[in-house]
Amino acid sequence: MLAAATLMAGMIAGGALPFAATAAASCSTCARAFDGASYTGTEKDFSQGVGNADLSTISFDNKISSIEQTLAVGHGFIWWTDADYQGSSFKACATAAYPSLGSPYNNALSSVEATLSCPD
Numbered sequence: 001m002l003a004a005a006t007l008m009a010g011m012i013a014g015g016a017l018p019f020a021a022t023a024a025a026s027c028s029t030c031a032r033a034f035d036g037a038s039y040t041g042t043e044k045d046f047s048q049g050v051g052n053a054d055l056s057t058i059s060f061d062n063k064i065s066s067i068e069q070t071l072a073v074g075h076g077f078i079w080w081t082d083a084d085y086q087g088s089s090f091k092a093c094a095t096a097a098y099p100s101l102g103s104p105y106n107n108a109l110s111s112v113e114a115t116l117s118c119p120d
């Protein structure tokens, strides 16, 4: 419990990914998205270079509340609030960590687009 709390504090303070084995270990060269904040709850992995134009097809639209991403340098994902890469979006390049998505993204992401325009 202490170790997990320490890791969480480190992520929030520095944005670094934890490498210790927790209930929500990072996947390799992918993005791992979670229904819950702080990398909890149901999770789905998105492989580097492979987007998903409609997260409802995997029953994961309007759910994502936290994201851990470990892509190679130059790779990224654009996270969209609507299907087919529409709506509001943010781009996450290479390694990134979002323990608690804010408005308008929390519980609203509906598609994820793989991109090579990183950094832009």
Ligand SMILES: [Ca+2]
Binding pocket: 034, 035, 036, 037, 062, 063, 064, 065, 107
């Ligand atoms: Ca959620």
